[in-house]
Each structure stands twice: as structure tokens, then as C-alpha cells.
Amino acid sequence: MKGYSKHYYTEFAFADCNAVLKALQPIFQEQGMTETVHNWEDHGYLATYIKKNGSFANLRIHPHGLVLVDLQSYSDCTKGREEVDQLLNKIEERMKELFHGNIKRVKRLPAILRGDVIDRYWPTADGRLVEYDIDEVVYDEDSPFQNIKILHSKQFGNILILSGDVNLAESDLAYTQAIMGSGKEDYTGKEVLILGGGDGASNIDQMVIDGCKKYMRKTCGDVLDNLNGECYQVLIEDCIPVLKRYAKEGRMFDYVINDLTAVPISTSPEEDSTWEFLRLILDLSMKVLKQDGKYFTQGNCINLTDALTLYEEQLGRLYCPVEFSKETVCVPSYMELYPYKLKKSGECVLINQASLACLEVMNS
Amino acid sequence: MKGYSKHYYTEFAFADCNAVLKALQPIFQEQGMTETVHNWEDHGYLATYIKKNGSFANLRIHPHGLVLVDLQSYSDCTKGREEVDQLLNKIEERMKELFHGNIKRVKRLPAILRGDVIDRYWPTADGRLVEYDIDEVVYDEDSPFQNIKILHSKQFGNILILSGDVNLAESDLAYTQAIMGSGKEDYTGKEVLILGGGDGASNIDQMVIDGCKKYMRKTCGDVLDNLNGECYQVLIEDCIPVLKRYAKEGRMFDYVINDLTAVPISTSPEEDSTWEFLRLILDLSMKVLKQDGKYFTQGNCINLTDALTLYEEQLGRLYCPVEFSKETVCVPSYMELYPYKLKKSGECVLINQASLACLEVMNS
Numbered sequence: 001m002k003g004y005s006k007h008y009y010t011e012f013a014f015a016d017c018n019a020v021l022k023a024l025q026p027i028f029q030e031q032g033m034t035e036t037v038h039n040w041e042d043h044g045y046l047a048t049y050i051k052k053n054g055s056f057a058n059l060r061i062h063p064h065g066l067v068l069v070d071l072q073s074y075s076d077c078t079k080g081r082e083e084v085d086q087l088l089n090k091i092e093e094r095m096k097e098l099f100h101g102n103i104k105r106v107k108r109l110p111a112i113l114r115g116d117v118i119d120r121y122w123p124t125a126d127g128r129l130v131e132y133d134i135d136e137v138v139y140d141e142d143s144p145f146q147n148i149k150i151l152h153s154k155q156f157g158n159i160l161i162l163s164g165d166v167n168l169a170e171s172d173l174a175y176t177q178a179i180m181g182s183g184k185e186d187y188t189g190k191e192v193l194i195l196g197g198g199d200g201a202s203n204i205d206q207m208v209i210d211g212c213k214k215y216m217r218k219t220c221g222d223v224l225d226n227l228n229g230e231c232y233q234v235l236i237e238d239c240i241p242v243l244k245r246y247a248k249e250g251r252m253f254d255y256v257i258n259d260l261t262a263v264p265i266s267t268s269p270e271e272d273s274t275w276e277f278l279r280l281i282l283d284l285s286m287k288v289l290k291q292d293g294k295y296f297t298q299g300n301c302i303n304l305t306d307a308l309t310l311y312e313e314q315l316g317r318l319y320c321p322v323e324f325s326k327e328t329v330c331v332p333s334y335m336e337l338y339p340y341k342l343k344k345s346g347e348c349v350l351i352n353q354a355s356l357a358c359l360e361v362m363n364s
Numbered sequence: 365m366k367g368y369s370k371h372y373y374t375e376f377a378f379a380d381c382n383a384v385l386k387a388l389q390p391i392f393q394e395q396g397m398t399e400t401v402h403n404w405e406d407h408g409y410l411a412t413y414i415k416k417n418g419s420f421a422n423l424r425i426h427p428h429g430l431v432l433v434d435l436q437s438y439s440d441c442t443k444g445r446e447e448v449d450q451l452l453n454k455i456e457e458r459m460k461e462l463f464h465g466n467i468k469r470v471k472r473l474p475a476i477l478r479g480d481v482i483d484r485y486w487p488t489a490d491g492r493l494v495e496y497d498i499d500e501v502v503y504d505e506d507s508p509f510q511n512i513k514i515l516h517s518k519q520f521g522n523i524l525i526l527s528g529d530v531n532l533a534e535s536d537l538a539y540t541q542a543i544m545g546s547g548k549e550d551y552t553g554k555e556v557l558i559l560g561g562g563d564g565a566s567n568i569d570q571m572v573i574d575g576c577k578k579y580m581r582k583t584c585g586d587v588l589d590n591l592n593g594e595c596y597q598v599l600i601e602d603c604i605p606v607l608k609r610y611a612k613e614g615r616m617f618d619y620v621i622n623d624l625t626a627v628p629i630s631t632s633p634e635e636d637s638t639w640e641f642l643r644l645i646l647d648l649s650m651k652v653l654k655q656d657g658k659y660f661t662q663g664n665c666i667n668l669t670d671a672l673t674l675y676e677e678q679l680g681r682l683y684c685p686v687e688f689s690k691e692t693v694c695v696p697s698y699m700e701l702y703p704y705k706l707k708k709s710g711e712c713v714l715i716n717q718a719s720l721a722c723l724e725v726m727n728s
Contacts, residue, residue: 007476036400036412043418043438048400054407058422062438066479070434074407074426109476109485110493114373115430120492121473128484129474131492133667155666174694302519303497330538332694 007109008069008088010095017044017061023098024059027090033057057087065104067095081111118151122166124334125301132159132333138215143207150215156333158215162208169333170218178329179259179296193246193253193288195239195281196260206236243284256285258297279314286320295322302328370448370475372433374459374467381408381425387462388423391454397421421451429468431459445475482515486530488698489665496523496697502579507571514579520697522579526572533697534582542693543623543660557610557617557652559603559645560624570600607648620649622661643678650684659686666692 021037025047028035033049033056040046047059055073062068069091071084092106110131113120120134132153139150149161157170168175177183213224227234235242239260258281285295299308315324385401389411392399397413397420404410411423419437426432433455435448456470474495477484484498496517503514513525521534532539541547577588591598599606603624622645649659663672679688 007478036402038400038412038414038420040416040418046412046414046420048402048410048412050402050410052404054404054426056402056410056424058436060420060436062418066438068436068478070436072422072424072432072434105479105483107478107483107485109478110487110491112371112473112493114371114432114471114473115469119469119471121471123474126497127474128495128497129476130494133490133492171694330535330694330696
């Protein structure tokens, strides 16, 4: 099930709307398309051309010299694509004739496919439209918490997408490296507490684990086959009571790595419960972190400056003073840059992803 | 000058087209939009809704359960965006009522802006639609060879775009590192010949140099201020006669770095002159490369497997036998993975970009 739409535009210094319409009409009519024209007088024309096979075209002529052409058909095939390209070539030629080559800009955008089995459009954290090279739906399930998709990208490998947000792909070792301190930490003999980890580390959602165990093995290895290993234990439960218990028992860690959620995009920390959650996690984490311990976390897309600034402000409100530093890394599948790191005493690094950000905190 | 269009769709197990049309009509009519309906009988409906201010909507109802809504207006403002969101909310609600929540998928795509001063859409090498966070046109000139744009991206910094192809951004040190051998080479006291280099190294197009010298200083530093330095010389001329002259004079290099052009996408090497150019460059480069010399070059997007395979085949046709290896790196601003490297005697590395590819060749 598909809806193929192709978008095109040209621009002129000045357009006589009627002349443009008269020049382009024959091109559509030659295709056996029937025309309906709306004339706004002061806003130009909309001409709609309809073909018997269910496809149609919109020709929107703006009086200040912008001409937009949208073509939509139900199926997408090589022959159809060629026909569309030929039609656009003809329009371009006719326009160049009409304006004696005096055209400011001509642009054809790649076609958009809607309603296909495979959805290739997963906007970035800052809301930009990006098309992925997805060629297979590997896993698609609804858990009580979220929709879980694992889609295969030709270049990024399997990608985990939770409720529409790209979480991690097999290409994204850079993310894991950054949130572990960019190779500068020696974890030998250290106690490490990892919160979250959509890549198949501990997560409250058993169905994410199930999907990752099977289809994200390049990221999680065999760690999820047995939840208890020689030097690790995976707990599938809410981390808040666990943190509270550890704090009460006085159990302390050298490192806390918070990979639970990105910094919220909302910039109303008093109203948004995600911010409250984030502060609670930070406070509890500081309680279980040794005096010279480090806390690493992710930020969000580097463009979300308001949200990132706000996050840094939250760090000043912790019960214990911390310093932080930040680092920006490029996470291939995010198609954007991203940061964070915190050090309890010392520095607190916000990894901004170029798309991963890191927060490293030290107690002081 | 802008054309703002917003795209939306829902999907159902089965749609009674007429029922959908009847349910959604009032939503558009409440907006004071006038309706024109086309009924294909066997292909569903197209309803066009026109507003007095020049904006319009297309409602395309397919009989197999795909409903597409496209909204288009001339200007883009916060109020307009909110109205569009409200309209889409109402459509979604009404559809859920009609189908008792039995909807397979609902998706809203980020709006597309056409005809704006800033063009944010620069498709990837494999033809995918991606939107960049461009906020400024820094440089835009036509040279006798190409259109040269330097656009500012919030996250990638200044981006050099040659005739619509993203060449390099200030964020893309990974590209330069890969094409120089990923930090594994010791260039001390070595003779290096660099061909091309859109980042402001030698290039036949003086206007690219002019733009880069001024606006891509994070990538080219002060190298272009003086074309002759203590240990380098920049020649702004066609590299083919230069290579021929060097070959005739017997001038030899330890390294040849070819950053002229990506591997052509066309897979008809016999017909495409770019392939011929590429073979000529390779042959001439081998002639000026010392016996244990290395040749580095870029490939193209890792998804263009046919073109990359063909390139590797060309390496087998060189007058001297070479071995090669390849490497894939992520070039942030390319938003795709990309490879190449050749070693004259030894290995020949194709750097596939994740988006840079490298070819390292050694004489043998």
C-alpha cells in the first residue's frame, strides 16, 4: 500500500500567473489528464489535473514567481518514475522558454512514499525530515510501555526505534564509547551501575530485551542470553526502587552510567515529569556514587540548546556540588550531532551527540 | 518566498471511501474552505479544499484504506503551524471514531519548505531526502564550472555544496583523517601529491578557493592565503597535464591523495566519461608513485554497491598490479556511510564513507 508523491518547484523574478498556466496546461492535457482550475485573483492559481488511473497533479502558481508542482500516484514503479521525470523535464523546458532562461531556481525533491510496508521517515530530535535507507521490518511489537521497532538499514544495520524515536543502530559504537567515557576510563576491578540502555542493557521493558537479544546482537553481544554473567547482572525492573535500596544499604559504585532517556525537549522543567524523573535519577545516582566516582549520561541533539542549557542548570541544584564537562560525538544513525558526562567531584561532561552527548560528574 | 506543505496519512484495514469523505468534510468546511470532489469510482476520491488566503488541502482517499492529507500554504508562521496541527488532530480524532480506533498507522511528516531563501534539502548520494539545519547562505556564486554554495548548518558548521552535492563541512575532520590514512601514516619528510580537495586544497576552480579561503577556514586553515608555503605549493590548474609532466620528468611521490571526485554513480563505465577520467587519473598517479608508495582516495556512499564494485574492477585493469583495502567512515554532514584507500604494491583500501570511503594503493 503506497502513496507516491513527487515535489517540484521553480522560481522567477516575476510571474504572469495566467501565462504560466497557459504554457503548462498542454503538458498535462497531453497526458490525458482532466483539469480543474481555481483562480484566487490576488493569490494566483491552483490547477488540479486528474488521470484515469487514480494519479493526479497539483500546479500551484504564486503571483510572486513561485511555481509548485506536486505529483501523486498510488503505486511506485520504474516506469512511473520515468514518466514523472519526463513530465518534469517538459515543464522545466516550457518554463525556460517562457522566461527566456531567466529562472532563479529549479529544484526537484526525492519522492516521498507514504503507506508503504516499510516506513523510511524518522525525523531527527530537532524535527527535521530525514529518509533512512530502511529495507526490512525486522521486529515490530507493542509492549505495555511503547511501540518497539527494529528496522534494517542498508548502511546502519539494525536500528532500534522506540515509539518513533531512533534509539541506537548497529553502526553506533560511537555512542557506547562516548557514554563509557571515550576510552579514557580504566574499568578494571571497578563497580559499575548502568541505568537503562536501549541497546539491550538493562531496561524495564522485557519486550525491548527480547527484540534486542535476537536482532541487535552486534550491539549487545550475548549479554542478554543470560541475565547473570561472571561479572555482571541484568535487572529487568524499575531502577528507582533499586537505587533507593542501594542508597539505603550504602552500596557504592565507581561509575554510574545513565542511558535511560535523552534530555527532555520540553523546556518547562517545573511542569514536565520527565525533568522531575531526571532530577530524581541524578540525586539518587549521586547517593550511590563513591567520592571520586564518575557519572556518564547522554544529552540530546546539539541543536536543542535550550533543553541542554536547562539540563546544565539542573546540575547546579543537586544536593551535592558537582562539576561537569561535555563532549559532542557523531552517532551515525542519528543523522545529527548529540552530547554528555558528569563527574562527582571533578568535572561533569555533557556528551552532545553530533548526535550523542555525555555528562560526566564527579563528587566534590 | 515560501511554499509550506505538510503531509499526513492514516491507514485502515478497509475503508468505505464515501464514509471517510462524509466524516472529514465538515472539518474542512468549518475552516471556511470550499470543496471540489473527484470520484474515480474504482480508485477512490480526491477532495480539494480551498481557503480564501491562498492555502489549500488535498484529501486523497484510496479504496484499500490509505488516506493522505496534504496541506499547502504560502507562508510559514507559528500560528499557521498550530492551525495545521489542530486540523490534523481533528482529522485523526474523527477517523478514530469512524473506525473505532482500528487504525493500522497514523503518521505526520515534518513540513517541507519550498522556495525559501534558504534551501534545507540536499539529497544524499543514494538519493534519499534529508533536511539540513541550514540557517544562513554564506556564499552563493556560479563559476564557469559549477554552482558553489557555502551554507551554514547549526550543527555541522559551514558546508561546501558544489552543484547540489554536499562536499565537506567544518564538522568533517573524519573525512580528511580517513583520506590521509586514518592516522597510521608518518608523513615526515615525505613527498605528497594531493589532487583536488574541495575543502580548499588544490582545485581547478578559483572561485571554490575564494569561497573556502574566506568561509571554510576551520577546514583549510591559512593554507589558501598564500599558495606557496614553506613545505607546500598549491597549483590552480588542470591536474592531468601536471601529472603527465611529472611522469615525463620522472618526479616521484611517496603519497598520492586523490580527492577529485567521488566514484561515479553511473554503472556504465564504457559510456561515462567520468569513469574514463577516473582511470586516467589512476594510471597517471601510479606512474608518479614510488615503488612502495601509497594512493588514497574516496569512494562513495556505502549503499552504491554497484558503483563501488565497478571501481574495484577498474583497479584490476591498471597497467601495474596493485592491491587495495577499504575502510568505511562516518562523515557527519553526509548523513550516510561512505568509503577508500589504494596502496601501490601492498593493499588498496577503499574508504567507504559512513560517508567517506578511502582507497589506499601500493605498487607491487
